[in-house]
Amino acid sequence: MNGEAEEDHQPQTPGRHIELATDEVEQGKNRDGGSGSSPGLTNGKGWDGKLRVPGKVALANPEALSDPEYSDEENVVEGEQIQADEDLFEDEDPDTYELISINSRIQSIPKLHLERFKKVTRLCLRQNGITRIEGLEDLADTLLDLDLYDNLIGHIRGLDSLTNLTSLDLSFNKIKHIKHVNHLTELTDIFFVANKISTIENLDGLTKLRMLELGSNRIREIQNLDTLKNLEELWLAKNKITSLSGLAELPKLKLLSIQSNRIADLSPLKDVPTLEELYISHNLLDTVTGLEENKRLRVLEISNNQISSLEGLGPLTELEEVWASYNKLDNFRDVENALRDKKKLETVYFEGNPMQTRGPALYRNKVRLALPEIRQIDATFVRT
Structure with a gap:
């Protein structure tokens, strides 16, 4: 040396x-x-978890980080609305495979008239003012990746027809309950960072899920993961979890991130x-x-x-x-x-x-x- x-x-x-x-x-x-x-x-x-906002980009929903009690749809402040949302994609090739519009003050997905696009596999509408998931039925045959990171979505709805999805990102929204996703059986990756979720639930049936991201929520217990037999990565940082119990039925788990919780005992990891x-x-x-x-x-x-x-x-x-x-x-x-x-x-x-x-x-x-x-x-x- x-x-x-x-x-x-x-x-x-x-x-x-x-x-x-x-x-x-x-x-x-x-x-x-x-x-x-x-x-x-x-x-x-x-x-x-999947904190993928580059640099110091302002969040449309900053309360998700700054105020642990941030909630309630009635307190949403109306943003400035673009005159014609459909014009956002007017120059896009109708045969494009990817549609991206970030921080464009979009409030309504239907007003984008996405039915014009017949081959889209990825839709990214990050950092907008979207409150409802709707108007995506015409993309159902081709859409694989839906990214609605950092919006104002309070409920998981409007995904019924999107059964080909492999990746779903609803991070930095206002979601309290995981619902209406277990029919999306092709999903391999789900991101729910910085919402208001307190219970891991309603994921049964997602047998192809490889990665589950639940960082920065209000979860107190690791539970209801038994059916996720192909899960390889579990991200649970910055919750209120006190025990590592609940992982025994994950035969392929390779990565566990559970930083900033309340864990005192490592012995359950023997399972x-x-x-x-x-x-x-x-x-x-x-x-x-x-x-x-x-x-x-x-x-x-x-x-x-x-x-x-x-x-x-x-x-x-x-x-x-x-x-x-x-x-x-x-x-x-x-x-x-x-x-x-x-x-x-x-x-x-x-x-x-x-x-x-x-x-x-x-x-x-x-x-x-x-x-x-x-x-x-x-x-x-x-x-x-």
Whole structure:
């Protein structure tokens, strides 16, 4: 070892998520890969789920984040209405496969006269003032991807004929109940980020569902997932969940994001031996015991808890990344005992722990001595 690279590095964790620039999401995070970084925070993966609003774009429905009690259709403020919504697509080729109109102040889908388009597979009407899902029947034969992210929709209706849908995004709306989707049996991906949902329900029949995104809602219990036998990714960050029970009937689950909840016990994860990625920062953990049966874990994100020891990670020989910033780790020998035999381990984050804050000048060298095969310590690469 000849030293460490000076430049900071933001790990490129795979995912389709883009960060949302809000104070709530920023809490505990540094965009430049500094203090508080974690894989779920630096690239938006798993924090509030599929947060795909680029930069500081204003939300049409900002109350979904700022006011936990935001609700009630009667309080919707009328926006300025475009004179003729149908003109929005007047220059589009009638044979187009994709229709996109973002932040165009659309209030009525029927007024767009979408019956003109016979081959559309994707419809994206993000950041508008739409309150009702309607007027989509003429797209039923071809539509695969419906994106109504950030509107003012209070009820899931108007999807009866859209049985070919494979992706449905109703994030950042005003939905309280999951209803009228279980007939959409071709769905592989559903996004309900930042609504007002309190119960996971009415998903039976969605046997092809691969990814379910319910971040930033009001959910207290993981339940009613038993029929989702092909589910691979479950995103539940920023809810009010207290227990990891309810996952035992998901035989293909590979990724669980449950950051910013109230989890204190990892032992129910013994029923999910297929798990490969676990994002569980900002919870109530004081130990990592309970993961002994999760021997396929590659990524473990446990930052911002109260963990004082990594004892229990011994059997997890597939680990590639361990993110444990801002806990109570103070013993380099404990870290060495837990992680030194992990031949695939390349990245560790320990900043903000007593073992780093107590002696920051020697911290990196001590980690390198404890874990000589490591390639990245916090946001900095290690040169070999």
